[in-house]
Amino acid sequence: DLTILNDFKSINSQITNHLDFPWQYNFPPFFTLQPNEDTKRKQLDAWCDLVLNYCKFKRIYQLDLNEAQNTELFSNKKLDRKCSLELISVILDQLVKANRAEWVMSGEGKNVKKTTKCFIYWFSLDEWAKLLYEYVNKNSLQNTVCTIYELIDGDEVRKEPFYKLDRQIFFKNSEPGVKFF
Amino acid sequence: MNTVKWSNGKLFPNEDLIYDQQAITIYNLEEKTGFQKGKLQLTSHRLLWNDHNDKNCILEISLNQIKNAELKQVQNRPPSSSTSSKLSRQIYPRILLNLDKPFELSNLVDVYGAYPQSFVYFEFEYGGHNEFYQMLNNQLTRKKWTMSLDQQNSLNTKIQNIGISGIQRQKQDKLDQQDQQINESFKDLGVLMSQAKEMVNLSNSLISKISKATVASTNENEETEDIKKLKGYFLNMGLIDNPVTKESSGSQYHKALALEISNNFTKIISQNGGIMTLADIYCKLNRARGIAGLISAEDLLNACKQLNKINLDLKYNVYKDLNLHVLEIQNNQMNEQNMSKISELIEQNEYLTPYGLSKSMGCSLIVAKKLLLDGEQYGKLCRDETNIDLRFYKNLFLL
Structure with missing residues (x-):
């Protein structure tokens, strides 16, 4: 499971580390949805970990169901195995259940529809909020006004984990004390 | 005119050769001619x-002079006073023809002269009497000799017959053509049957040996073991002696059939993974029972249902998701045996397909699939489904 990172210094080093695929990635049955419930649970756990680690490593904030199928995450060229769309959506649903992902919705009111895109929260929204808040605290920026650009794209934050954070995720932030204008 | 007469052996223009059989002796009642x-x-x-x-x-005997034909199976011949019966001679099956008019073989040959009879026997030394009898009856009911005359008549009046009668004639032609085709295909069958005859003879003699041996060695266990083994081989080859029939067991027919299945198949099934589809059983059982004892699929199903009531090792089971009807031996030992066999095969090849398993276990494809699915259900195996095939791996997820 992903642990909440209290030690901010270790964040950058973790991100730049070489990504190791787990052993399951080279095991052909990993790419077929297992009918046996116990087996399936283990399989999906492994998939969720892999997806989060992979997205964190590549700094991916959104996955598109259809596009993702052909990335190295879901298809192993060496084995000639590829996840079916069904399996990918099961994995993403599993991540949503664990509050580690959220389907991107389109439309308004009664017409809200699930799209094929999915936010991936390799840090949960709360974690993002905390990271931002810690940064603000550390730099004594309380009760000041920062532009969004400054906070996530500026040179000042180049070394922070939320550098180039997806804006949609940024706006989902619900941490009290940060106000948007 | 004598009903049995000399012939030049040539066929008429529209006459077809249907069937033939070697080693036939003609009898005039009990007297060999x-x-x-x-x-x-x-x-x-x-x-x-x-x-x-x-x-x-x-x-030659014209078929239109035959009133009816009867099949006489082998039976004990009453001790006859005639000189020839001093040598104990084997009696073979016969076909008895009941002719329109009496005939005198003495007209034809004077060695074994006899009184006028309207019966004639054909003795079949090499067997084949059942098939011959069937073919003969077919021809007697078909009455091709009368039909060919009609056909000739219709051919003569061909030009006048247009309209409805023309259509009728066309249909008749078609029928005749089909008839001929059927006859020809039966001819092929005849050749096959005559080739299979030797095998049947061999097997019959082996069966008689077995039954003698069982009578002789009822007390010695070792020998009966051998006999059992031999019987097993026979079943594999396709022979059951004294198959249960509706006549022999009456209202208990299905129960008796269930018992026969249990006696003959328990060992074979336990050697083949403890499970066999009903379709396979049906084929094996019917092959083992032979032509005379063929049973219907419904009878087999009913017998299998009885099997569960008798409470034997063998159980009838239906797996609805696979639409699979099976007889299986239900004990955990069997399952463990199968699982260890499967994991052994997987160790060797990394993965296993239903086809691979069916080949190495000698069971049918669907049974192999069932075993692998069982393994998956127990959590021992996991699947890898590709466009090409379905493979099963050792379940490393749960280890």
């Missing part, structure tokens, strides 16, 4: 008997 071990030919019009030494010695 001089016509021994010849070839009996059945055509659409006649029966022709050919002497196997003298090519010119051919007898």
Whole structure:
């Protein structure tokens, strides 16, 4: 499971580390949805970990169901195995259940529809909020006004984990004390 | 005119040769005639008997002079006073023809002269009497000899017959054509049957040996073990002696059949993974029972249902998701055996397909699939489904 990172210094080093695929990635049955419930649970756990680690490593904030199928995450060229769309959506649903992902919705009111895109929260929204808040605290920026650009794209934050954070995720932030204008 | 007469052996223009059989001896009641071990030919019009030494010695009986035919199976011959019966001679099955008019073989040959009879026997030394009898009856009911006359008539009046009668004639032509095709295909069958005959003879003699041996060695366990083994081989080859029939067991037919299945298949099934589909059982059982004892699929199903009531090792089971009807031996030992066999095979090849398993276990494909799915259900295996096939791996997820 992903642990909440209290030690901010270790964040950058973790991100730049070489990504190791787990052993399951080279095991052909990993790419077929297992009918046996116990087996399936283990399989999906492994998939969720892999997806989060992979997205964190590549700094991916959104996955598109259809596009993702052909990335190295879901298809192993060496084995000639590829996840079916069904399996990918099961994995993403599993991540949503664990509050580690959220389907991107389109439309308004009664017409809200699930799209094929999915936010991936390799840090949960709360974690993002905390990271931002810690940064603000550390730099004594309380009760000041920062532009969004400054906070996530500026040179000042180049070394922070939320550098180039997806804006949609940024706006989902619900941490009290940060106000948007 | 005598009903049995000399012939030149040539076929009429529209006469078809249907079937023939070697080593036929003609009997005049209980008396053997001089016509021994010849070839009996059945055509659409006649029966022709050919002497196997003298090519010119051919007898014929027109089928339209045969009132009826009867099949006489082997039975004990009452001790006869005639001189020939001092040597104990094996009795072979016979076909009895009841003819329109009496005939005198003495007209034809004077060695074994006899009184006028309207019966004639054909003795089948090499067997094949059942098939011959069936073919003969087919021809007697078909009455091709009358039909060919009609056909000739219709051919003569061909030009006048247009309109409805023309259509009728066309249909008749078609029917005749089909008839001929059927006859020809039966001819092929006849060749096959005559080739299979030797095998049947061999198996029959082996069966009689077994039954003698069982009578002789009821007390010695070792020998009966051997006999059991031999019987097992026979079943594999396809032979059950004394198959249960509706006549022999009456209202208990299905129960008796269930018992027969249990006696004959328990061992075979336990050697083949403890499970066998009903379709396979049906084929094996019918092959083992032989032509005379064929059973219907419904009878087998009913027998299998009885099997569960008798409470034997063998159980009838239906797996609805696979639409699979099976007989299986239900004990955990069997399951463990299968699982260890499967994991052994997987260790060797990394993965296993249903086809691979069916090949190495000698069971049918669907049974192999069922076993692998069972393994998956127990959590021992996991699947890898590709466009090409379905593979099963050791379940490393749960280890």
